[in-house]
Amino acid sequence: MEIVLMLALGAAACYGVSDFVGGVLSRRAHYSVVGLTGQIASAAGALGAAVLLGSAGPGPRAVLFGAIAGVGSAVGTLALYRGMARGRMNVAGPLSAVGAASIPVLVTLVAGQALSAAAVVGICLAVPGIWLVASESGPRGGGGVGEGLVSGAGFGVLFLCLDQAGDGAGLWPVAIAQLSAVVVLAAVVAKGTTGRPPLAAVWPGLLGVTATILYFHAAHQGGAAVAAVITSLYPAFTVALAAVVVRERTTLVHGAGLVLCAVTVGVFVAG
Numbered sequence: 491m492e493i494v495l496m497l498a499l500g501a502a503a504c505y506g507v508s509d510f511v512g513g514v515l516s517r518r519a520h521y522s523v524v525g526l527t528g529q530i531a532s533a534a535g536a537l538g539a540a541v542l543l544g545s546a547g548p549g550p551r552a553v554l555f556g557a558i559a560g561v562g563s564a565v566g567t568l569a570l571y572r573g574m575a576r577g578r579m580n581v582a583g584p585l586s587a588v589g590a591a592s593i594p595v596l597v598t599l600v601a602g603q604a605l606s607a608a609a610v611v612g613i614c615l616a617v618p619g620i621w622l623v624a625s626e627s628g629p630r631g632g633g634g635v636g637e638g639l640v641s642g643a644g645f646g647v648l649f650l651c652l653d654q655a656g657d658g659a660g661l662w663p664v665a666i667a668q669l670s671a672v673v674v675l676a677a678v679v680a681k682g683t684t685g686r687p688p689l690a691a692v693w694p695g696l697l698g699v700t701a702t703i704l705y706f707h708a709a710h711q712g713g714a715a716v717a718a719v720i721t722s723l724y725p726a727f728t729v730a731l732a733a734v735v736v737r738e739r740t741t742l743v744h745g746a747g748l749v750l751c752a753v754t755v756g757v758f759v760a761g
Contacts, residue, residue, distance in 0.1 A: 494712030497704045498720035504701035506727025509583055512567075512694035513574030513728070514736065520685045521571035526675040527687040528695030529567065533668035535699040540661040548662035552655045556663035559651035560670025563702075566590075566644025567671070568678065569637045577634025579732040580744060584725035585635060587620045589642020591722035594650045598715040609716050612757040616719045619750025622743055649721070652706050653714035664706050668699060723751050 508528075515524045548556065566586065573582030595613055598605070605613070648667065655663035701721070708717035726748055732738040 494708050494717060495720060497708035497711070498717045499723070501701040501704035501708060501717075501721040502724040503727055504697045504704065505721065505724035506583075507731065508694040508697035508701065509570060509574070509724065510579065510728045510731040510735075511697070512571055512691070513579050513583075513732075515688050515691055515694070516571040516575035519688050519691075520683050521575045522568060522675065522678045522683045523685050523687045524691045524694075525564075525567045525571050526672070526679050527689075527691035528693075528698060529564070529668065529672050529675050531692040531695030532699035532702075533665070533672050535696055536661065536665040536668040536703070539699075539703060540665040543660045546659060548659040548666060552659040552663045553666055555651040555655035556666030557670040559648045559655065559663070560667035560672075561674055562644045562647030562651065563667055564644070564671040564674035564678075566641045566648060567698075568675070569641035569644060573634035573637025573641065577637070578738060579634075579736070580725075580729040580738050582634030582638040582641065583728040584620050584747070585638025586641035586645060587722040587725045588617065589639060590645035590649060591617055591620060591719045593643065593646025594653065594714040594718040597650055598713070603713070603715075605713075605715060608757055612754045613715070613719050615750050615757060616723065616754040619747045619754060620722065620725060622747030622750065645722075646718075648702075649705065649709070649718040650714060652702070653709040653717075657706075657710040661703060661706065664699070664702055667702070719754070723754065726751050 512524055512528060570582055570586050573586075591613075652663060652667065701724075705717060705721045708721065711717075729738075729744065729748070
């Protein structure tokens with residue numbers, strides 16, 4: 491459990507910083523252009539990692555689930571950046587995590603797979619903790635709620651499909667997912683989005699692919715349900731950066747949610 495925790499926490503940190511940087515950039519340039527620029531960097535990084543590992547080529551299952559994971563990633567990224575550009579980061583980000591955490595857990599339970607007692611307690615604490623972080627919209631209004639929910643569904647599909655792709659093909663499922671997301675985002679931008687892509691958008695892309703690789707390994711060592719919930723603590727990093735850097739207000743309710751998230755990590759460590 492310890493290695494799964496470390497991998498998933500690393501993924502959460504990378505996703506959280508990536509989302510913050512992407513959200514800030516999306517307030518200066520169109521969110522789809524920011525997303526595409528970052529996604530190209532992600533695809534390049536994933537391809538490089540897959541080649542360096544020297545694993546066998548992906549089979550049909552890895553290709554199929556990797557491609558679907560990429561569609562989920564593209565939808566999640568577009569919705570999240572749109573929500574952060576038009577609303578509050580400490581609303582859109584945490585709400586996206588609710589879906590990202592819940593979908594793999596629900597599928598695991600429906601499939602009849604058993605979860606450890608620590609996993610059950612941790613999940614029960616994490617989901618309301620994430621929700622509390624997002625429960626107040628603050629002075630910018632309720633912007634970001636709808637986008638956060640759509641984003642969560644997209645990232646939930648990403649997490650679930652990367653687990654289903656299997657680990658026999660190394661990192662090729664991750665690489666295929668990143669390439670698939672590039673195709674989707676490029677199609678969106680080609681529909682008429684204008685604006686110069688910010689060079690800085692490569693950083694959320696590189697952080698994002700690092701997070702995805704860490705999650706991929708965590709999921710195949712500890713199961714998608716546990717890895718997805720721990721990884722979905724990424725809003726804690728986004729909210730903290732938003733409070734410090736762009737001065738978004740963090741209320742007592744948000745603080746209570748962050749405490750629950752911290753307790754969740756402790757439960758998984760103890761388990």
